[in-house]
Amino acid sequence: MFRLNSGRSAWLLSCVMLAASLHATAQKKKKKDKASTPTEVKADSTAGKKPEPSKLKKYSDVITKEMRTDKGFITVHSKGDDYYFEVPFAIMGKDILIVNRVAAASVDMRNGNWGLTGDQIGEAVYRFEKARNNNLYLRRLSFSEYSADSTTAMYTSVQKNNVQAIAAAFPIVAYNADSSAVVLNMTDFLNSDNDITYFSKSLFKDRAGMGAQQNDRSYVKYVHAYPTNVEVRAFKTYAAGKNPTSANYSVELNSSMVMLPERPARPRLQDKRVGYFSITHRDFDAHPQSVVNTSYAVRWRLEPKPEDVEKYKRGELVEPAKPIVFYIDPSTPKKWVPYLIQGVNDWQAAFEQAGFKNAIYAREAPSREEDSTWSLEDARHSAIIYRPSAIANAMGPNVNDPRTGEILESHIFWYHNVMSVLQKWYFIQCAAVDTGARKLVFDDNLMGDLIRFVSSHEVGHTLGLMHNFGSSSTVPVENLRNKAWVEKYGHTPSIMDYARFNYVAQPEDNIGRAGLYPRINDYDKWAIEWGYRWRPDVKNEWEEQKLLTAIVTDSLKNKRLWFGNEMEPLDPRSQNEDLGDDAMKAGTYGIMNLKRIIKNLGEWTNQPQKDYSDMRDMLSTLYNQYSTYVGHVVRNVGGEYHYEKITSQPGPTYVPVEYKRQKEAVAFLDKELFTTPEWLNEKSLMDKIPDRFGIDLIEMQRSVLNGIFNRVRMTSMLGAQFDSKTTNKVYTVEELMQDMDKVIFRELYEGKSVSFYRRNLQKVYINKLLDLVYPTDNMDQMISGITQMYTYYMTDLSNIMRATLTKELQLISKYQNHPGMDKETQRHLKDLAYKIKKIGERDLKY
Template sequence: MKKHLIGFLGLLCLTGSCGVFGKKGRISAAGSNAYIHAETKPYDKIISKDAVSHRGLFNVHEVEDRYYFEIPDSLLQRELLVVTRFIKTPAGASSYGGEEIGEKTIWFEKGPSNKIFLRIQTLVSEANEEDAISKAVMSSNATPILEAFDIKAVNEKQNAYVIDVTDFINSENPLLSLTEKQKKEFNLTSLEKDKSYIRAIDTYPINTEIKTVKTYKAKISEDKSKNLPAAILSGVVTVEINNSMILLPKVPMKKRYYDPRVGYFASSYWEYGDDQQRADRNIYIHRWRLEPRREDMDKWERGELVEPEKPIVFYIDPATPAKWRPYLIRGINDWQKAFEQAGFKNAIVGKEWPVANDSMSLEDARFSVLRYFASPSRNAYGPNIVDPRSGEIIESHIGWYHNVMNLLHNWYMVQAGAIDPRARKMEFDDELMGQLIRFVASHEVGHTLGLRHNMGASFATPVEKLRDSLWLEKHGHTSSIMDYARFNYVAQLEDSISVRGIMPRIGDYDKWAIQWGYSLFSGQQSEKEEKEILSKWATDSIAANPRLWFGGEGRDFDPRSQSEDLGNNAVIAGFYGIKNLQRIVPQLVRWTGEKESDNYDNLEEVYDAVLRQYNKYISHVLMDIGGLYITPKTVGEGGDVYQPVSKEMQKEALAFVDTYVFHEPSWLLYSDILNKIEAPLAKKDLSGTMEGVMTTLLGGSRLSRMEFIADRYKYEDPYRPEEFVQEVSKLVWKELDFNEPVNAYRRSLQKAYVANMLTLYNPKEPKGGFIDALLAKLSEGRTLHTDVRAIALDNLITLEGKLRTTIPFTRDPMTRMHLQFLYKQIEEAIGEDKFPTRIYAPLDNKMSIQQGGKGNF
């Protein structure tokens, strides 16, 4: 049945839409030569004998300083994907050659008055052509005409139309130029046409590649950090850009519907039909087109592994240092075993770029390339370019930043230095760094195959198994390389864990996800029939093997889905992680100073990485308090989607926070380090961690959520916010029970507690700038119709009375001054003029009244 596809909603991040692309309607212009006017010149008058011509998707002709496209009638109304990338960027920019600028879907059509129109997709609806509603869909989805070209000549033999594209390519337009966001980032204004030109246009069977040099005026910003050196020196900035025009398949690949239990990137559009009672959102995953070769169909039907008709090939940028290329190729090829579960062998291959082949270009959209960037940024990423009609991945350019090795070094030294002697120096051996590079390459390639992060994968591994060498050899420390599991920081030196138990590798989930997304079905099932089969498959597979669970990029309140955590118990994992940090901190001076001429920059950098790692362990545990497990399910599965973290687990998390945050972590204040690094701010940093933890613990969002869970879900013995706040209070104010001195760290802790309680009680009175005001407003919004503010008030009243009775008997001068300061803060906030009468319930549950605030609480 024919359909009108009037656009689509592209690249769904599934935490929100990441971009909008389109797909055209099938409204065509009049017949083949209806608009050819008399002013059209003979073909040989435009394309002279002196023309330099190239045959391909569009025949391209260069005549003097003009460029002409010859568009055959067969390509009118055919969708083309235009992918724009940088070739060269200015020094100091945050973008690099090979990185994508944008992508759009276009098509050419005949228009009136001797014109060829270029339309650009923008819309998001589909309807069956035979349904009446298709008329409404089409009438509400007009696609814009981006450019109108005069038909300069007609090639009667080829039934093709000649248009002059020179001025369009050299102009500032949304198809072939920088985006407004990028121009703003570079502080660029108008295009300098006299300093911009077409460098080359190459054309191939399914794509045409345009290379341009564009120069822009640049303004100087008051923020000097945003000014590019070229702008300061000359007032202009020059970039080189490549535009790939790729012909999309005439018959789109069969779509595979998205399932939230399997982590794929996806696109979507709205589908309308006469028989509907509501519009359907058609969501389909991104994947490569892998099909058996015709000669191997019998083997495939018998279940034998076969090679695909067109394998996925990634080339390594020749700018990549030679010694790292083999490891990058291994990281790519590691996915071959995953595709074997989908029925394909040699489905993905890494290769070195054939530098001797002048006909190949790194920017050519026919080739997928791992681009190597000379950048101080510590990053890598794996995008994919898709056919918007079907989700078919057309190509990918992985971005690899040179300095990602610095990030890998610090991670590995801090997380594995206690158990792997190779990690105990500033320059790793090539074999170790190569293994680290291989792991990151595999992760980024996973994204190019359509896979999203699976932050819940590490939760599938019991913490005790992270110390079991035999188990780790078989399974690895996480079920997915798409997790941010990094390295096994739980394992202890006495566990004798090999590198296979330390580093991530492609796991159970990855193989199954590829199998789910890329396996083909024999027979003629429709997309919707396949959806039902795949849904049942997901239900049965996850039930049989919990390691196949997809935890998403990090669900809001689900402690199972966190970045850079390990195991199914953050408290125990954090205990072991901190134990390893305590082992390595005394060794850092020796590990980071290998040469007598070294200064202490390395020490400071690695010590900062230790502080960040410590903060991660704390943040992982905090997620348990007020945590809510979120498990997407189908109706056929049964069971609850939402389930709170047990009260016992939440109390264990609070005890962990008391041990490692509420009491100063003196093991981090190692004097041999602090006396050497340039700015010994550890005390300030640790106080900042503690203050941040207190703000998180006593935040309106967490307490309101705890109240909601307790009141709405009706689970037995929930951890209510009033009980939680009381227990936090007991831990923070221990010294008052025994009239003990309060040290500087604990004084900061108590100040943070009071400040947060005052904000909870009265969020309308922020002290500070815009950010403080915004946070207070958010807190008010979260607590306005809850009991949280009442809990805060009750706690402050109780604390005020406790301080009043304690201060007169406090002998330590600094402690007394500290408590007086806090008492005054509370009194000013909830003074007697506001609360002349206070009511409380003593232990015998009889109500009593204290007048004028004179009694003891």
Template sequence: MVAAAGPQPAQSVLAHWSLVRLPDKPMMPRRFDERVGFFSITQVDFGTPEQRSADRSYITRYRLEKKDPNAALSEPVKPIIYYVDPATPDQWKPWVRKAILDWQPAFEAAGFKNAIVPMDPPANDPDWSPEDVRHTVIRWLPSTIENAVGPHVHDPRTGEILNGSVRMFHNVLNLQRDWYFTQASALDPRARTLPFPDSLMGRLLEFVVAHEIGHTIGLRHDQIGSSTYPADSVRSSSWVHRMGHSPSIMDYSRFNYVAQPEDNIALADIVPGVGPYDKFAIMWGYTPIPGVRNPDEERATLDQWARMQDTIPWYRFSENNEGGYGTLNEAVGDADPVRSTALGFKNLRRVVTYISAAATKPGEDNDDLRELYDRTVGQWATEANHVATVIGGEAVQYKSGSQPGAVYTPLSRARQQEAMRFINENVFQTPSYLIQPAIARRIEAAGMITRITNAQARVLTGLLNDGRLNRLIENEALAGNKGDSYSLAAMLDDLRRGVWTELSQSRVSIDPYRRTLQNQLLTQINAKLNPPAVTATPAPAFPGFTPPAPLLEDARSQLRGELVSLRAEIRRAIPRAADRETRLHLEAADHQIGEILEPKKSD
């Protein structure tokens, strides 16, 4: 990091320190299991008979104990109390309370009723403060940050959660507006008029608060959820009403952008809620196990519960750590990402037709128009990238020693080829429906080519991710039958033909959008083959972070080979150029490839 030159302005920071005494009687901890998505603490045990030191990990959770241990459903000795910040705007307070109560059914699955309770702070109590670590509060903070967070404070000895305050930044309202407009307005006419009615925005806030509460009670993001529901199911009104369009509110699936208007999904069911996975996870983490004396004696029961995932796929958990299929951000119905994305694109075709009507108002500037248009193009790129995860993708199911079979199973060659065809035909071929000249002429003098090709470049970046290229090589190496795997060489050939389709024409004509995309491909390959020299010592990684493996030299060799093949095709195509712009572009690409393959050495 380089400090800015000159004197720096002084800043004032108000800090609050809150100290709390740990419980005199530590809670009995529960062992962590990677199959169920809880945050955890790790301790090193030097007193095991394993002839080595051993890590012992425990989940973070609140201490819930039954008033009546013999009752199947009992109130807790001490419920989890969430205070609603008095600073919360009055119209949103009922929705915050509702978000807290949304978790009641999950705790009932663990044997507790009234386990999680909303409360208002005591009136006229000068000693009560939302900063006090003894109080868990849904905070409302005046900030332009478009986000919300749900951290928690826990006992380092046992993982017992002592405080789990949610922080709602005011401008999360704007983020929800934009997301819902781009993802759900094709289904919900209320979202085509700005501002949204309070009843709709309140429901969106309820979703955000409930998600963050999930973190405060111990749950991590469940990115595998969206890959366990087929596209047909998330279009079924009865299925979605019963199961949701994702099994977990801790997923990043957001809103149901796959369903079509003719599916008649109830408006209340477009927004995620606490789902089957969430109830399973709370059951696994919070259900008391009678008769045990220590955490190890719970393990057989916990393993039995976790093995429910063998037959109920939406109980499975995975975060986005592998970067592969099955751990997708902001995806819906991704048991079949190709079909789901095709349906999502159909809805985006609808959305772009009424952006101007929704965002343009007499006497106001065009900021809303620009924002919603850019968010819509960004949503298109996000959905397109879901298909890219199939390439080099693997289905994921974490397993313990009691379960046979693979944890990571490569997807079939046919599925990966289908995904590559979809990307070439629907992503790299210019999406003309996104190009809206009437909008462009209101918001900018120029920039449409960059906007569209930057969205396409996001997918290129995903396809050429180092981890993906490495997986393609490794999956081919591990395959018993090489013909069953989609090799890196095959993927790069398909990519080259998809991005440079025009080279096969008898008269080669390439428009500005495609020329820019083709240049993007060369730029990204150059970054792989000729990365900038590292001059600074990398910052130390935070605990638990594993840096990604570097790109295999074998992948670089194949990228070079693709450039050699591409240059030969370009040289054959130059005499067939149908116009001056195309000829100059091809000649420049030929020159650029030469510089990539034989870079000039600096003195």
């Protein structure tokens, strides 16, 4: 049984406060319950069964017949603007999750991606408890630390050092007829600007530019009660605060008070080799001689119906007792609803691998005529929320039980303008091979398919799955051009990868959309099986971990199941937007397609009734795509493979990228970027729009040089070079500098003048080296988290860079007055020489 750190102290406090008025039998019960775990605490059924104090009102005087009554786990009574909560003693000491969201937003308060309908503005767990002087306390709980065994001294110590804060106190107005519940007047509380049911932190208000609540322009719209939740909807007006864009702001806020499961789900301990979001707390019992962080995978609770348990154990597919259901926001454009639904339903095949059929599905939200009680704000319902916004995005967060990681509900946010970015991605990546993509407005069936793919990806997040940026790296690049193979197996084993579309496929490959689109694939099904297969025969999460660890270790013999974390800083396999096992090959094919597209961009974006703004936007998208392909290659230089392993798995966990591959990466950058890519300067386009080729080119080159000469990357290269355990040939910083010197100053070695674009590149390169040797600040060191070893490495790096500058100064000085160079080149070289001497005059030899 999972035990919480905070519950016992809350229970004891409640018992002490009730002691003076409880019957003798209740005193015995108190002693018995003292050792109970917090999740096992039962409300004292005798609480309140005593003469009502004279100062309290009669129930019938407070709750009158003309009031509206909504019955739920807390019964809500209302009349006009007055609201009363009838809180039963049965829920005392039980955990209530309060989640607050923006229900209706103000356009003036938006800050970037934040400030839209559905955005979360607060979340915490609370418990009601009876207090002295006829008050009811609401205590805020923390789950960052716990000790499981309530019989140990450690448990007592943890409780003493984790007193849970009293967030609010409410005077009891009356007892109900049988004294099983108390009545609270919540009117003032719900109308106040409190941090329990509305903005929980000033940070959220600051982001929105909000100040203090304007009481005369704020009110509670309604409070609805349901069996396991209470929904509070308030209209709030706030004065302008920090960074205001308006004199004031009016919004609607929704607060969901959700009763957490009385029987917590069994948690599943995280395995970093499977990409699940997790929650973490400090565990005082997991290790006998230390404190460790225990992490639980975030996932829904799926269990068979009681009558189907034996069928499930026999391997038969059964329906879960409580399936995962997503409702489509009624405001969603009707033509996209079937595609959003299909994007959800596509996950059914993955859950079948975990033993459940019909485990997840979507349906349209019922109309008011069909069900007048149904509400999108009801916390029992998960939904795909349509957002009429210029933001080109979609996102799939979830709300989970902080005790166990059990997902309770989710709201996927679908921004209208995501279709714009989908159109641009598919156009730029696939128009060379798909004739249907050669226009600015796609047919509904094509756009619908793209919506379906994004829907599936976001649903994956709501199921607990993280991005798997490494998945596509397990596929050989040449397989992406094999029509039969790629249409059967897909271009990436995971839809949770950011491997948008198959940009490697060439026109002559004749690959259909089945080989261009992502799909729910091998890794996704395996990850769902890991997270959702029900295992009732293991006694606890620790025994289950032993079983699952062995299964994962064996399963990973299939490389298509590999998980690459998106937070990897140096592993070239774990990148977004990339494809295949070789970035140089994939980038070459991608650029071949871009060269085809740019030649036709004017025709494919032509709209006789409009100007050239759409063509300019699409050209910018093409430049960005080209920059993305180049960026994928950079990660190979100084890169380091990271293999997440447990101790029983053989082999190293960190391995430098192969010498040959790093050399190939530098050669690719020379050919495709540092040698001026004149094809990007398409004349048929540049005479119609402002010429930005030169500006965009130098910014791309600057970005790549910053990426190569990143101090963390250089440090990694030095570490590999001087690691005594390294047996394979490594690409050293000295050799990188030699190669870059030949690439950047090729013309000098050949005795030729330097062109305009190449002169700009050489300036950026020299400036970067000077900054490495003589940094103007240490900001990137601070960001990287500087260590003593890092400082030692930087000394060596500075020496290498200083030697390189000395060599290049000698080369530049030799040719700055060379008669074979044109005047522009001579002036350029003199400027470089002056800059190097000026900045490094104290220690450069020349």
